[in-house]
Amino acid sequence: MTASEPLSLAEEYEMQQSWAVDETKLTFIVLSPFMRPSESSNNISLKDDLLLRIGGGMVGDVNLYFTDFEDPMGRPEIEVMIAEPSMRRKGIALEALQLLMHYAVTNIPSIHTFVAKISLKNNASRALFTKKLGFVQVSISEVFGEVTLEKKVSAAAFNEFAPLKILLLS
Secondary structure, three states, X not given: OOOOOOOOHHHHHHHHHHHHHOOOEEEEEEEEOOOOHHHOOOOOOHHHHHHHHHHOEEEEEEEEEXXXXXXXXXXXXXXXXXXXXXXXXXXHHHHHHHHHHHHHHHHOOOOOEEEEEEEOOOXXXXXXXXXXXXXXXXXXXXXXXXXXXXXXXXXXXXXXXXXXXXXXXX
């Protein structure tokens, strides 16, 4: 669960530019082919309407944060956010996380552990990380109302994190 405030279009562009140059984070936008104009805002341009009809739409983002003071490149914090409520519980977050972890272990060999910090109230995300992705609980912070989960990167991580679609194309 995030506590993000809505941004203006100018602020969104500014945020996007900061993502491109910030060496402490890796952000990907999550698109869904299932997103259709009827499920999104009615106030969209003709161009955006066409893009939605052809290829779906933006439903969230997935991130890695390299901010661990002792081991910044080895223990990134991972998170996913599916903002569009109608797109939740469809496997989109799972696939986005698998793709991000696959990309990360393939391109950043120093990664040995993924860390996820999740609200104690967010049972769906906790189940996603523990039951679907194999993260294990390492601590609970009552003060921050969150649980910290970790997933060690194994020697077989390349295939472990690859979604079935990638494995079939390989």
